[in-house]
Amino acid sequence: MWARLREIWRYRELIRNLVVSELKTRYKNSVFGFFWSLLNPLGMMLVFTFVFGFLTPNVQIERYPLFLLTGLLPWNYFSASVQGGLHSVVANSNLVKKVYFPRGVLPIATVLSQLINFLLAFIVLFGALLIFQRQFSPWLWTLPFVILIQTVFTIGVALTLSTLNVFYRDTAMIMDVVMLGWFFLTPVFYSAGILPNSVTIAGITFDPQRLLYIVNPMASLINIYRDLLYWGYRTDIDFFVRTAITALLVFGFGFWFFVRYSERFGEEL
């Protein structure tokens, strides 16, 4: 495992080049170019604010555009990385079948190119912060660590799914639906507070609010982003640590899984 991680580190130049070429080709032949990284979240913010701010006025959340952005941007980063990372190995089958390099660089590069996008979108978020925010959290400096934790988690998911997609192309189809469900089960455009405290399905009673944070690392991550950026205070340290550990476990599994099966990519593709 360590040797494999070191090998990927040795190929960091390849990761860098793949990220750059992915960014370059993403916005080629578009008038606004990389400004789309800013325009896209801005447009989505307008849509969501219109739907949930005006069309459904019974669930009002104050400073809704800021509330939304603090959830939507991390979610978009995750979602785009998973969708892109999923296809990263299959889309580069030409390369995988012909040249040797540690295959892990493919999903990692996809996630990192989305990370750049996410960081650019922070310009929009900080604009919204200046307009809507009353107090800035003294814990704002922990933001890079939160982003790092999310990146580690996302790479773990991308590694797992890109491997599965090599052997079963159904993965991509299934994930279309899963990501939609995941989006609604993550408090992106609503607050987890609106969920009931106890629900009984088929005789089993559970607490959706607690469950959300236990089984859905994205819910925990967005909660931390909101604590820092929207509420303007710090998040509980044990909550933070638990999320970090979950992210590391997901990454560990994803990397092990990827390494175990990547040897067979050459014949499967």
Add this chain to the structure above:
Amino acid sequence: MPAFRSEHVIPGQPLVEMHHVARRFIKRRDRHRSFQDRFIRLLSRRNVEHEEFWPLRDVSLVLRPGESLGVVGPNGAGKSTLLKLVTGILPPTSGDLVVNGRVCSLLELGAGFQPDLTGRENIYLNGSIYGLTRAEMNARVDRIVDFAELGDFIDTPVKHYSSGMYVRLGFAVAINTDPDLLLVDEVLAVGDASFQHKCLAAIQDYRAAGGTLLLVSHDLNAIQSTCTHAVWLEHGLLQAEGAPIDVVMAYLAEMARKEDVARSEREGAGGVAEPVMPGRWGNGAIRITRRVMG
């Protein structure tokens, strides 16, 4: 662990070591990859047939630094599989494989080029695929640009390149990465005659500088002129190994014998037996009367 690779050459150690390496493929149609397939199989209660074939059955060979190994054999003999094992694209099914040093293959020139990036950008991208750092590429980029002879096209997106320009750039990058081991499959049909000549000269220079070469070719002259030793691979086994001249002669003799068998079968059981001249190779159908050294 069936395969061990390291990026660095270990002094005194061979670059490639194969011990009883075998490689199996399972034919694709027998793989039930989708649920639909599985479901149909479940209903039809058919047993899973494992139709497998072994491009490599039992191959042992050693390639030391500075050597140049030629591989001959008919189509489907397992030559490409052998190269894929050495590059690391496929793992061996059984046996031990050790590869030390950076391997660069001229199998697929320009694999990994991004059509929308310029030639120069692709040089850096391709170099990093071979595992070189930016600093190492900076030191080589001028050499590569000179070698590829693309002129102003070097700063044009490669999607506008002709296929010849494409491979020329691919070759220029590959040969200039200074690999420890260079894999060459087939005669290089790269660009026009003068560029082909340049490619062969570059490979000779690489050899002269102490580079190690693994050459797969049907061009038996190239095998004899470039290689220090050769192997004849067929049916997944090494049929012969040794000096290129001996291996090539043995291979040719076998080819001729097969041809004779095929011909006498065509001509029926009562076919005329060809006179075999003692001390000579072949059946006398063609005779070399004169040779000119160029």
